[in-house]
Amino acid sequence: MAQHQKILTIPTSGKALLRITQKIQAIVAESGIKTGICHLFLRHTSASLIIQENADPDVLKDLENFFSKLVPEWETYIHSAEGDDDMPAHIRTVLTHTSEQIPIAQGRLLLGTWQGIYIWEHRQRNHHRELVVHITGE
Amino acid sequence: MAQHQKILTIPTSGKALLRITQKIQAIVAESGIKTGICHLFLRHTSASLIIQENADPDVLKDLENFFSKLVPEWETYIHSAEGDDDMPAHIRTVLTHTSEQIPIAQGRLLLGTWQGIYIWEHRQRNHHRELVVHITGE
Amino acid sequence: MAQHQKILTIPTSGKALLRITQKIQAIVAESGIKTGICHLFLRHTSASLIIQENADPDVLKDLENFFSKLVPEWETYIHSAEGDDDMPAHIRTVLTHTSEQIPIAQGRLLLGTWQGIYIWEHRQRNHHRELVVHITGE
Numbered sequence: 001m002a003q004h005q006k007i008l009t010i011p012t013s014g015k016a017l018l019r020i021t022q023k024i025q026a027i028v029a030e031s032g033i034k035t036g037i038c039h040l041f042l043r044h045t046s047a048s049l050i051i052q053e054n055a056d057p058d059v060l061k062d063l064e065n066f067f068s069k070l071v072p073e074w075e076t077y078i079h080s081a082e083g084d085d086d087m088p089a090h091i092r093t094v095l096t097h098t099s100e101q102i103p104i105a106q107g108r109l110l111l112g113t114w115q116g117i118y119i120w121e122h123r124q125r126n127h128h129r130e131l132v133v134h135i136t137g138e
Numbered sequence: 139m140a141q142h143q144k145i146l147t148i149p150t151s152g153k154a155l156l157r158i159t160q161k162i163q164a165i166v167a168e169s170g171i172k173t174g175i176c177h178l179f180l181r182h183t184s185a186s187l188i189i190q191e192n193a194d195p196d197v198l199k200d201l202e203n204f205f206s207k208l209v210p211e212w213e214t215y216i217h218s219a220e221g222d223d224d225m226p227a228h229i230r231t232v233l234t235h236t237s238e239q240i241p242i243a244q245g246r247l248l249l250g251t252w253q254g255i256y257i258w259e260h261r262q263r264n265h266h267r268e269l270v271v272h273i274t275g276e
Numbered sequence: 277m278a279q280h281q282k283i284l285t286i287p288t289s290g291k292a293l294l295r296i297t298q299k300i301q302a303i304v305a306e307s308g309i310k311t312g313i314c315h316l317f318l319r320h321t322s323a324s325l326i327i328q329e330n331a332d333p334d335v336l337k338d339l340e341n342f343f344s345k346l347v348p349e350w351e352t353y354i355h356s357a358e359g360d361d362d363m364p365a366h367i368r369t370v371l372t373h374t375s376e377q378i379p380i381a382q383g384r385l386l387l388g389t390w391q392g393i394y395i396w397e398h399r400q401r402n403h404h405r406e407l408v409v410h411i412t413g414e
Contacts (some may be wrong), residue, residue, distance in 0.1 A: 139277045190366060190369070191366055234370055239375050241317050248283075249319065251319075
């Protein structure tokens with residue numbers, strides 16, 4: 001068994017869901033690994049890593065709307081020094097995901113037809129988000 | 139280190155939590171791997187993979203009730219063409235899990251006494267759900 | 277590739293977020309693995325494993341407050357025989373995480389600057405929580 005590790009830096013500019021499926025698939029191809037697991041780990045506590053529908057962009061708008069209502073920025077939080085969107089961003093991250101793992105077969109991610117991989121930025125200001133891609137297999 | 143990959147197809151008929159612990163344990167046994175990790179990955183965005191209490195079936199009813207209220211189907215969503223239960227199914231999936239990983243020791247999943255593995259179908263109509271089981275170890 | 281598996285027992289005494297980052301890093305060091313993945317798996321359905329901000333303790337209070345409101349203990353649940361805090365604990369676990377996986381480079385967990393690893397106890401009475409730490413790599 002072999003392993004291949006790489007850190008991707010993804011610039012974000014405000015709240016949005018950024019699809020990164022092709023970037024991850026390119027690292028899988030570069031690794032030369034045909035059968036294995038692709039581990040993804042986001043090094044942040046105010047942005048999420050999720051797997052969601054890749055077809056209708058309205059799904060992404062509904063997701064953002066739902067979370068805006070579930071974790072309101074106008075609510076009072078004790079931790080408020082870093083801005084109104086910071087504590088809600090932490091809560092959204094706990095409610096969603098920081099790591100994912102996708103099996104690989106024949107050199108390709110075994111995602112379902114409708115699955116895409118996304119970085120979900122929860123903060124308003126610009127950030128550089130680091131994602132560790134770690135592939136193990138043969 | 140060795141690896142063993144298999145895709146399970148699980149038929150579902152409406153909203154329900156289906157326990158699949160024994161099916162996964164059988165694949166672990168078949169792999170011959172004694173110490174390692176069992177990676178599970180569900181290839182869908184409108185059904186979840188969760189680990190939950192395996193004893194009292196009332197827990198499963200309360201889970202379904204809680205999520206029905208948290209993500210109501212009577213709410214208005216932009217993405218509505220695929221039915222009232224589709225966008226709520228996507229949101230439920232983001233709030234729960236698509237992948238899990240369970241350590242293996244002495245050829246058995248290291249689940250706690252009360253833990254079971256479930257596919258959680260969020261759609262009303264019949265589906266075939268694909269779960270990738272990927273085991274690595276020795 | 278090598279692997280190293282250990283079960284940590286963590287005593288808890290009531291609802292709290294307990295930081296365990298140093299304990300996990302010590303097991304990574306002990307394993308001798310320099311590049312790889314650290315898989316964490318909590319063997320319970322009424323406590324969570326999360327990765328969250330490690331700096332301001334107010335973040336942890338806000339997290340607890342948010343989940344207390346989202347999953348109220350005064351609500352009526354069908355599963356109630358084990359106490360008012362039991363069913364809410366199961367729901368909180370499904371909304372958060374049971375397993376995580378953190379890449380390792382140069383013998384250290386590749387956590388972001390602000391990330392800490394926590395056991396989140398959701399029950400009032402004392403417990404011993406078991407966490408499986410399984411490291412693979414070279």
